[in-house]
Amino acid sequence: MDNINKPGVPTLFEWAGGMETFVNLFDKFYDKVLDDDLLEPVFKHMSDQHRLHVAHFVAEVLGGPKIYSEQEGSHFIMISKHLQKYLTEAHRKRWMELLLLTADELSLPDDPEFRSAFMAYLEWGTRIAVINSKTDEVTEPTDVPMPQWGWGVVGGPYIP
Numbered sequence: 644m645d646n647i648n649k650p651g652v653p654t655l656f657e658w659a660g661g662m663e664t665f666v667n668l669f670d671k672f673y674d675k676v677l678d679d680d681l682l683e684p685v686f687k688h689m690s691d692q693h694r695l696h697v698a699h700f701v702a703e704v705l706g707g708p709k710i711y712s713e714q715e716g717s718h719f720i721m722i723s724k725h726l727q728k729y730l731t732e733a734h735r736k737r738w739m740e741l742l743l744l745t746a747d748e749l750s751l752p753d754d755p756e757f758r759s760a761f762m763a764y765l766e767w768g769t770r771i772a773v774i775n776s777k778t779d780e781v782t783e784p785t786d787v788p789m790p791q792w793g794w795g796v797v798g799g800p801y802i803p
């Protein structure tokens with residue numbers, strides 16, 4: 644985390660609005676997922692805690708508190724949840740489309756810097772999920788660290 648987040652610069656988590664934003668985002672997002680013909684069959688067996696776990700996972704990656712990795716799972720467990728789900732590019736694209744639609748509906752920050760960093764993580768994470776879904780074992784060690792995402796090439800928050 645420290646090698647990604649610079650002192651005095653808000654994390655992506657903070658810039659987005661903190662935990663309430665992520666809990667709300669994934670709550671509304673999974674409502675849409677369950678209403679979607681393509682994604683509903685993929686997610687119909689998810690637990691009631693699924694949306695909260697994903698919110699905590701993404702929040703932690705973006706610089707938020709370590710709730711997912713310390714209380715709910717680990718990166719290894721997250722990867723293992725995707726094994727043998729045989730996700731397609733069509734599933735991934737719809738997942739992205741619905742998540743970005745929800746982000747707009749909830750008025751997440753839409754400045755170029757935030758959205759570029761947020762999109763970069765989502766593109767990476769969803770593509771990794773699709774790759775992992777086509778295998779039946781996790782090749783990473785059980786203590787593989789959580790991914791960490793910062794502002795990246797754009798280098799900092801939007802300053803008007």
Ligand code: HEM
Binds near residue numbers: 697
């Ligand atoms: C950044 C991208 C993603 C992240 C951070 C993520 C995160 C997670 C996490 C944390 C879990 C475990 C939830 C729990 O503990 O209940 C999970 C499970 C799962 N994810 Fe993802 N995921 C991502 C992308 C995707 C995509 C693109 C799909 C499919 C279109 C997908 C399908 C699933 C499925 C099917 C499960 C298991 C659901 C069940 O328990 O029945 N994920 N994901």
